[in-house]
Amino acid sequence: MGRIVVGIDGSRESRAALDEAIREAEWRNAAVEAVMVIIVPAAATLDLGTVDIERLRAFGDEVSERELEAARERYDGTFPVPVEHRARVGHPGSELIRAAGGDGSDEEPAELLVLGSRGLGGFKGLLLGSVTSYVSHHPPCPLLIVRPTADDVYAEQAQDEAE
Amino acid sequence: MTTTHVGSKVLVPLDGSREVRAALGPAAEIAAVSGGELVLTLIVTSSFERMVAEFSRQEHSTAEEAASSYLYQVESGLCGELDDVSITREIRTGSDPAKAILHVAEEVDATMIAMTSHGHSGFKKLMLGSVAKSVLDHATIPVLLVPHSGRGTQAAESKAEKGEGD
Numbered sequence: 001m002g003r004i005v006v007g008i009d010g011s012r013e014s015r016a017a018l019d020e021a022i023r024e025a026e027w028r029n030a031a032v033e034a035v036m037v038i039i040v041p042a043a044a045t046l047d048l049g050t051v052d053i054e055r056l057r058a059f060g061d062e063v064s065e066r067e068l069e070a071a072r073e074r075y076d077g078t079f080p081v082p083v084e085h086r087a088r089v090g091h092p093g094s095e096l097i098r099a100a101g102g103d104g105s106d107e108e109p110a111e112l113l114v115l116g117s118r119g120l121g122g123f124k125g126l127l128l129g130s131v132t133s134y135v136s137h138h139p140p141c142p143l144l145i146v147r148p149t150a151d152d153v154y155a156e157q158a159q160d161e162a163e
Numbered sequence: 164m165t166t167t168h169v170g171s172k173v174l175v176p177l178d179g180s181r182e183v184r185a186a187l188g189p190a191a192e193i194a195a196v197s198g199g200e201l202v203l204t205l206i207v208t209s210s211f212e213r214m215v216a217e218f219s220r221q222e223h224s225t226a227e228e229a230a231s232s233y234l235y236q237v238e239s240g241l242c243g244e245l246d247d248v249s250i251t252r253e254i255r256t257g258s259d260p261a262k263a264i265l266h267v268a269e270e271v272d273a274t275m276i277a278m279t280s281h282g283h284s285g286f287k288k289l290m291l292g293s294v295a296k297s298v299l300d301h302a303t304i305p306v307l308l309v310p311h312s313g314r315g316t317q318a319a320e321s322k323a324e325k326g327e328g329d
Contacts, residue, residue, distance in 0.1 A: 144307050149303075
């Protein structure tokens with residue numbers, strides 16, 4: 001079964017990206033692999049003794065599981081295709097490229113890598129986020145860049161109000 | 164949220180160059196698996212007109228005719244693989260091709276725009292031409308970027324251009 005990799009980070013852009021990835025997977029009869037990358041500050045990587053990679057990865061797994069739970073609600077409890085989640089630790093651009101089978105990976109290239117046009121970071125008015133921009137310069141496979149639709153915005157507003 | 168079963172309407176901007184055609188394969192695949200459509204789009208700009216004047220072997224009375232003939236040729240090239248996919252051609256004239264492409268996308272209710280990128284390898288140092296970059300920046304629908312070199316050949320390409328730098 002082919003796989004479609006989608007980057008998630010809790011933003012509404014990545015929510016839209018996940019929905020698009022699921023749509024694409026349905027059409028191709030593929031599985032979706034949702035990847036969340038936990039960023040490790042550069043200073044920490046210089047002294048790996050103080051950074052517990054496994055702990056960060058476990059944290060990432062927890063957060064991405066929660067993201068998928070929330071997403072599952074939008075599909076009445078069941079995704080129409082197999083959706084797995086996987087957390088990685090490191091530089092988000094490189095890790096996403098690796099997850100999709102790019103340089104430094106042992107895996108087969110994904111059929112498609114889906115990313116939001118931007119994520120949680122950056123500044124207002126930024127058209128293309130730095131991670132998406134980075135990945136688009138080293139594409140491991142075709143890259144689908146997704147912006148949230150008006151529906152996504154309303155859904156998020158409703159969620160914010162409910163909380 | 165219920166999943167929609169309406170197929171994907173993929174718009175592929177073409178400009179007469181061979182490079183941008185790399186997006187056609189993946190775009191056609193997406194249109195085919197989703198039972199959707201492909202919209203081949205060409206914006207006639209002054210550089211297209213110049214290209215026609217210099218390179219066209221046939222006599223065309225207008226650039227629009229050349230555009231039409233070109234898109235027809237591209238469509239025929241695809242038809243073998245795509246039995247169920249409806250293919251339409253859209254030709255516009257304009258000095259701002261990115262804007263025109265986005266207009267067409269809106270007019271035809273495209274659900275995706277597919278373009279070619281150079282990735283970081285390839286002959287150009289820029290990842291995207293200025294038109295593609297502008298379309299990517301301003302599109303409200305998903306944009307598919309297809310690496311020009313094709314996936315999996317990145318390692319071979321970077322070795323080949325080791326002297327070029329980034």
